[in-house]
Amino acid sequence: MGKRTGNGDESLTYKASGVDTSANDRMVDLIRRSTQRTFDTRVLSRHGGFAGLFGLDYPERLLRRNYREPVLVAGTDGVGSKLLLALEHGRVRETGIDLVAMSVNDVLTVGAEPLFFLDYVACHRLVPEQIAEIVGGISDGCTQAGCALLGGETAEMPAMYRPTHFDLAGFCVGVVERRRIIDGQNVEPGDVILGLASSGIHSNGYSLVHKLLARLPKQGDLPVDLGEPLADAVLRPTRIYVEPILALLKRYRRKRVVRAMAHVTGGGLPGNLPRVIPNDCDVHISRKSWPVPPVFDLLRTLGVEEEEMYRVFNMGIGFVLVVRPAFAGSITARLEKQGETVYRIGGVRRGSGKLIWR
Amino acid sequence: MGKRTGNGDESLTYKASGVDTSANDRMVDLIRRSTQRTFDTRVLSRHGGFAGLFGLDYPERLLRRNYREPVLVAGTDGVGSKLLLALEHGRVRETGIDLVAMSVNDVLTVGAEPLFFLDYVACHRLVPEQIAEIVGGISDGCTQAGCALLGGETAEMPAMYRPTHFDLAGFCVGVVERRRIIDGQNVEPGDVILGLASSGIHSNGYSLVHKLLARLPKQGDLPVDLGEPLADAVLRPTRIYVEPILALLKRYRRKRVVRAMAHVTGGGLPGNLPRVIPNDCDVHISRKSWPVPPVFDLLRTLGVEEEEMYRVFNMGIGFVLVVRPAFAGSITARLEKQGETVYRIGGVRRGSGKLIWR
Numbered sequence: 001m002g003k004r005t006g007n008g009d010e011s012l013t014y015k016a017s018g019v020d021t022s023a024n025d026r027m028v029d030l031i032r033r034s035t036q037r038t039f040d041t042r043v044l045s046r047h048g049g050f051a052g053l054f055g056l057d058y059p060e061r062l063l064r065r066n067y068r069e070p071v072l073v074a075g076t077d078g079v080g081s082k083l084l085l086a087l088e089h090g091r092v093r094e095t096g097i098d099l100v101a102m103s104v105n106d107v108l109t110v111g112a113e114p115l116f117f118l119d120y121v122a123c124h125r126l127v128p129e130q131i132a133e134i135v136g137g138i139s140d141g142c143t144q145a146g147c148a149l150l151g152g153e154t155a156e157m158p159a160m161y162r163p164t165h166f167d168l169a170g171f172c173v174g175v176v177e178r179r180r181i182i183d184g185q186n187v188e189p190g191d192v193i194l195g196l197a198s199s200g201i202h203s204n205g206y207s208l209v210h211k212l213l214a215r216l217p218k219q220g221d222l223p224v225d226l227g228e229p230l231a232d233a234v235l236r237p238t239r240i241y242v243e244p245i246l247a248l249l250k251r252y253r254r255k256r257v258v259r260a261m262a263h264v265t266g267g268g269l270p271g272n273l274p275r276v277i278p279n280d281c282d283v284h285i286s287r288k289s290w291p292v293p294p295v296f297d298l299l300r301t302l303g304v305e306e307e308e309m310y311r312v313f314n315m316g317i318g319f320v321l322v323v324r325p326a327f328a329g330s331i332t333a334r335l336e337k338q339g340e341t342v343y344r345i346g347g348v349r350r351g352s353g354k355l356i357w358r
Numbered sequence: 359m360g361k362r363t364g365n366g367d368e369s370l371t372y373k374a375s376g377v378d379t380s381a382n383d384r385m386v387d388l389i390r391r392s393t394q395r396t397f398d399t400r401v402l403s404r405h406g407g408f409a410g411l412f413g414l415d416y417p418e419r420l421l422r423r424n425y426r427e428p429v430l431v432a433g434t435d436g437v438g439s440k441l442l443l444a445l446e447h448g449r450v451r452e453t454g455i456d457l458v459a460m461s462v463n464d465v466l467t468v469g470a471e472p473l474f475f476l477d478y479v480a481c482h483r484l485v486p487e488q489i490a491e492i493v494g495g496i497s498d499g500c501t502q503a504g505c506a507l508l509g510g511e512t513a514e515m516p517a518m519y520r521p522t523h524f525d526l527a528g529f530c531v532g533v534v535e536r537r538r539i540i541d542g543q544n545v546e547p548g549d550v551i552l553g554l555a556s557s558g559i560h561s562n563g564y565s566l567v568h569k570l571l572a573r574l575p576k577q578g579d580l581p582v583d584l585g586e587p588l589a590d591a592v593l594r595p596t597r598i599y600v601e602p603i604l605a606l607l608k609r610y611r612r613k614r615v616v617r618a619m620a621h622v623t624g625g626g627l628p629g630n631l632p633r634v635i636p637n638d639c640d641v642h643i644s645r646k647s648w649p650v651p652p653v654f655d656l657l658r659t660l661g662v663e664e665e666e667m668y669r670v671f672n673m674g675i676g677f678v679l680v681v682r683p684a685f686a687g688s689i690t691a692r693l694e695k696q697g698e699t700v701y702r703i704g705g706v707r708r709g710s711g712k713l714i715w716r
Contacts, residue, residue, distance in 0.1 A: 044429060044539075050467040050621055050633070051433040055536065056414070071402060072430075075409040076476040076529060078513045109408040118434040120478065120527035153527070155436045158565060160525060167518060169478035169511070171434060171529035178413065181402075207516065263408055275408070 023126045027154065030132035034139035038149040042115075052150030054116050056175070069178035073112035076171045077102035077265075081206035085213075086235055087164060092130065094237040095168065096137020097144070098203045101238035103172035104145040105263040105319060108242055109276070111182035111249055112174035116150035117142050123166035126156045134168070137237075145242045147172065180253070184260035184276035184322070191259055191348040192328040193273075193283060197341035198318030199239040200295055204266040205312045209234060212302040224298040233295040241319045244338035248331060257331060260322035264314040270355045271311065273320055282351025283322075284358050290343035292316050310357075322348060381484045385512065388490035392497035396507040400473075410508030412474050414533070427536035431470035434529045435460035435623075439564035443571075444593055445522060450488065452595045453526065454495020455502070456561045459596035461530035462503040463621040463677060466600055467634070469540035469607055470532035474508035475500050481524035484514045492526070495595075503600045505530065538611075542618035542634035542680065549617055549706040550686040551631075551641060555699035556676030557597040558653055562624040563670040567592060570660040582656040591653040599677045602696035606689060615689060618680035622672040628713045629669065631678055640709025641680075642716050648701035650674050668715075680706060 044053035056070065079098045086095045096119075104114045119138050121131060131154055142149045161167070201209060213234070216222070226233045249258060260276040273283050293316050300309050309315060323331050325347075332342045346358070402411035414428065437456045444453045454477075462472045477496050479489060489512055500507045519525070559567060571592070574580070584591045607616060618634040631641050651674050658667050667673065681689050683705075690700045704716070 050464040051431045051470070051532075053468065053539070054430040054432065056428045056430050056533075070414045072412040072414050072473070072531065073409045074412065074474065074476055074508050074529075074531065076478050076509060076511045078478060078480060078511060080513055081515050081517055084515075084517050106408040110411065112409070115430070116432065118432055118529060120434050120436060120529075122436060122525055122527070150432055151434060153434045153436060155438055156565070157439050157442075157525070159439055159442050159568065160519075160523060165518060167480055167515070167525060169480070169527040171432075171476055171478075173430065173432065173531055174409075175414075181411070207514070210517065 023128055027126060027128035027131045030128050031135040034136045035149045038139055038142040040148065043148045043150065052118065054148065054150055067175060067177050070175050071178050071181060073107045073110055073174040073176055075103045075106035076169065077106065078167065078169045079203050081210055082203050083168065085206060085210060089231045089235060091235055093133045093137040094235060096134050097141040097237035099168050099170040100138055100141025100145055101240045102203050103170045104147065104240060104242055107172050107174040108245055109261040109263050110176055111180055112176035113246055114145050114147040114172050114174040114242060116148040116173055118150055118171045119152040120169040121166060122155040122157055122161060124158050124161040124163045126154060141240060144240045182258055182261055184278065187259045187277055187281055187322050187348055189281060189348050189350045190325055191322050192325045192344060193285065193346040194321045194323060194328065194332060195290055195317035195343045195345040196241060196319040198314045198316055200236040200293065201234060202238040202314055202318055208312060209299065212299050215302050222298060223301045224294050226294050226298060239318050244335050244340050247338060248334055251334065257324045257327040258321055259324065262320045264318050264320060268310050268313055268315065269317060274353055274355050277353060279353040280350065281348050282354045282356050283346060284349055284356050285346035286358050289345045290316055317345060381486055385484060385486035385489050388486050389493040392494045393507045396497055396500040398506065401506045401508065410476065412506065412508055425533060425535050428533050429536050429539060431465045431468055431532040431534055433461045433464035434527065435464065436525065436527045437561050439568055440561050441526065443564060443568060447589045447593060449593055451491045451495040452593060454492050455499040455595035457526045457528040458496055458499025458503055459598045460561050461528045462505065462598060462600050465530050465532040466603055467619040467621050468534055469538055470534035471604055472503050472505040472530050472532040472600060474506040474531055476508055476529045477510040478527040479524060480513040480515055480519060482516050482519040482521045484512060499598060502598045540616055540619055542636060545617045545635055545639055545680050545706055547639060547706055547708045548683055549680050550683045550702060551643065551704040552679045552681060552686065552690060553648055553675035553701045553703040554599060554677040556672045556674055558594040558651065559592060560596040560672055560676055566670060567657065570657050573660050580656060581659045582652055584652050584656060597676050602693050602698050605696060606692055609692065615682045615685040616679055617682065620678045622676050622678060626668050626671055626673065627675060632711055632713050635711060637711040638708065639706050640712045640714050641704060642707055642714045643704035644716050647703045648674055675703060
């Protein structure tokens with residue numbers, strides 16, 4: 001507010017109306033390193049800065065060899081109400097990782113390699129250091145996902161957002177060879193369902209999380225021992241599965257051992273896994289096949305019915321693969337070698353496109 | 359609020375926490391037609407719906423012939439505070455066109471053909487009919503820009519957005535042949551600067567517009583005759599320049615007559631045109647060379663200095679081309695035939711990367 005200037009009482013400037021363009025310049029300087037560390041030779045210099053340019057043919061023409069019929073795969077998502085919780089705890093940087101994770105894990109489900117990412121940050125007033133921190137987190141996420149942070153937009157909307165509030169939207173574009181698209185069409189009875197451990201709540205269900213945490217007593221021990229500070233448990237960034245999954249697909253390129261993949265977001269397993277299964281199959285999932293992390297026990301204890309928990313949260317499984325049974329063991333070993341925690345959570349049977357708990 | 363349900367006093371459901379997933383299903387049905395009318399054969403069916411798929415190689419392999427070294431061009435933008443004004447007037451549909459325009463005109467500046475678009479809509483509470491109207495407008499914009507509405511995300515964040523409020527972010531991906539990228543590098547002294555008429559204020563400077571309009575007397579005539587209702591003048595959607603510009607570039611493909619293009623957004627002509635000009639050139643612009651639309655006279659009358667007006671608003675010029683002088687006449691004729699209003703607003707001289715008013 002102290003920055004406001006005006007040309008006299010009656011004359012308004014753009015800055016006085018609440019938009020500070022010099023803060024914008026300072027922010028651009030601050031975030032330059034965050035973006036440039038995600039670049040490789042495929043990112044062209046940004047002529048005039050109106051748009052980001054990404055050479056689909058690598059200079060060494062690798063792509064031409066790798067992709068005969070390239071299909072672009074695009075996804076967009078936000079972080080949702082997790083932002084508000086992160087703001088309360090002064091931990092906004094990690095929401096940048098969440099933002100990237102939400103889109104790249106979606107793009108990954110068809111077997112696509114994420115190429116680049118763009119972000120949209122909207123806020124009450126542009127605080128360059130805050131934006132730089134968020135973009136730093138987005139850059140962390142892009143590095144984890146192996147994609148370029150090709151561009152972004154920061155919007156100052158004092159009349160839309162409350163002071164200190166901001167919203168994030170992310171966009172990811174990936175590429176996959178047309179005949180290697182993983183779409184669940186070949187899923188058949190007998191296939192094995194592997195679940196990859198989530199890092200926590202990820203980025204869905206936070207409107208509910210927020211209301212539940214408000215029920216905690218201000219003092220004293222938590223009703224459930226989390227083994228770590230509450231803020232760590234509820235704010236840990238969404239796991240990015242790109243590297244291990246792409247390595248796996250590359251390894252089994254010819255064998256097509258992975259038949260479907262799902263990113264477990266809003267709606268939990270029942271809301272996401274059936275989407276990638278043919279109508280004549282059911283997925284049978286055993287809840288006892290993996291350990292539910294204590295943070296979900298805490299949320300349930302605060303007042304959510306067991307069934308609702310599984311309809312809203314990932315409950316410990318963040319990404320799912322439907323694989324050919326003969327390869328379930330070797331796929332598990334390979335993913336575990338890459339640092340993933342893998343559970344055999346169920347199987348495919350003849351049915352009608354439903355998820356059945358067993 | 360009337361839709362809230364809960365499982366008893368203590369037990370919370372996701373819906374009771376403020377997120378209504380069945381409204382989401384209804385919305386998805388409502389917007390299906392809006393998205394599908396933008397599809398052509400390049401859009402693949404959306405397996406599982408995690409991400410949108412776009413075949414870069416047309417089935418008929420046209421692209422392979424058209425693009426030897428395809429460069430992807432991506433841009434993202436929002437509509438900013440224009441949303442709030444549109445909400446006050448109950449005219450949200452057209453903001454969807456603004457959203458598309460902001461990104462596709464950016465992507466267009468390098469000579470790229472927009473391929474697809476994704477949207478992010480964040481709101482207090484999901485009102486399917488409102489979202490459907492916005493997405494309808496986005497679909498209108500995509501149709502105008504000739505790109506597919508490949509996907510989108512709607513986020514309900516009751517604790518972030520005020521009731522009835524929403525924010526929009528858009529994301530566009532285009533493609534351009536590497537050696538046809540228009541980047542201003544060949545701009546030279548003597549080049550002619552053509553300005554294409556804007557449709558009004560477009561989508562920048564609305565924090566200021568909002569404050570200025572609040573100064574209007576509640577009753578009586580406007581201090582400036584707009585020749586149309588105030589709401590029409592201030593809310594007309596941003597013009598989309600894709601069709602005429604792509605037709606022009608196609609016509610002159612071999613001659614490279616267009617040397618630079620700029621989308622006039624926040625910062626006006628001085629903030630955008632110098633970005634695409636080499637450091638050893640200046641652009642000299644004559645303010646008298648085009649008529650300033652009355653809506654800008656109104657805003658100035660309400661209390662903004664003349665210089666500030668040109669630093670914030672497009673003042674009637676929404677898109678700029680820097681062209682080889684010998685072709686300025688034929689380019690103008692061609693664009694006018696396509697329905698554009700074109701002004702010869704200035705020229706390029708030796709200098710140091712500045713815009714000079716004359």
